[in-house]
Amino acid sequence: MKIKTIQITAGRGPVECCWVVAQVLKYLIEDIKKAKINYTLLQREHxxxxxxxxxxxxxxxxxxxxxxxxxxxxxxxxxGKSSFRKFHKRKNWFIGIYEIESKTTTAINENEVQYQAIRSSGPGGQHVNKVSSAIRATHKPTSIQVLVMDSRSQHQNKKIALKRLQEKIAEHNIAQLQSEIKNQWENHLNLQRSNPIRVFKGSDFKIQKKEKNYKSKRNQLKTDLRKQLK
Incomplete structure (x- = not known):
């Protein structure tokens, strides 16, 4: 499965644009669910x-x-008309959706995991104290560790350790990505206000479908033909 990170931003736009970001986020999440795509909301800047x-x-x-x-x-x-400034004449508001380039890794290479068998501690009698069934797993690139002693089976503890290590690294990656997001302010500054990919209209935020205008095309063809005949 592929992983991508996207950012919805109002750029340097006014409060109306920030309202549009909140509306688009709802609409986008509905679309994501319909497409059966897994998602995680990493950050919201109010x-x-x-x-x-x-x-x-x-x-x-x-x-x-x-x-x-x-x-x-x-x-x-x-x-649409601003609900924040009643007498404001502007009716066109723009925001942007961009993909964020991330340097964080998204998967564990098991060759980068170091396993160490150690003696379990706690209840369980002599078997637990004498057999090295507990497993400490270390992800060498990040130095993240987990210690597992759930089972008396070393093999089972190793499987559990790998799963928990993956979960901890996923949390680590999200934290790193959130830090990267804060440093990627160029998306806020370079908002293009031309050729919108989607247009919404009115206070109920309905999507405006692009209608093909064949009449204008026909008129343009007639004009071009007249020029050629002159």
Whole structure:
């Protein structure tokens, strides 16, 4: 499975754009669920007003993420009247959705795990004290360790240790990624306000479908033909 991280951002936009980020996040999560893609909400930067977000970051895990994201990555436009500033004339607001490049690793190579058998401690009688059934597993690249003594079987403890180590490294990777997100402010600064990938309209935030205008194309062809005949 592939893993991708995306960020929804209002850029330097006003409070209305932060409101749009919060609305788009809801809409995007619904779409993610419909596509049966696993997701983790890594970060939400709240805006200055209630129910607004400066940015939100989501980690996606699935098989065909590229085909899903092709309809989401880019500029998002909302056409509507501001509810924060009654007499504001502007009706077009823009936010962006970008992919974040991460340097964190997403999987464990078992060759990078060092296992050490040690004697178990605690209840269990003489067998526990004399047999080295407990396992300490260390992930060498990160120095993350787990100690497992759940079973009297060394083999079983080794399997449990690997699983717990994977969970701890996943938590470590998310923490690292959250740190990277804070340093990637260029997405907030380079918001493009042209060729939106999606357009929403009105206070109910309905998606606006792109309608093909064949009439304008026909008129353009007629104009070009007249020029050629002159």
């Amino acid at each position: 805006g200055t007003e209630n129910r607004t977000l400066q940015s939100a970051t989501i980690q996606l895990q699935g098989k065909e993420l590229e085909s899903f994201l092709i309809d989401w990555l880019g500029t998002i436009q909302w056409i």
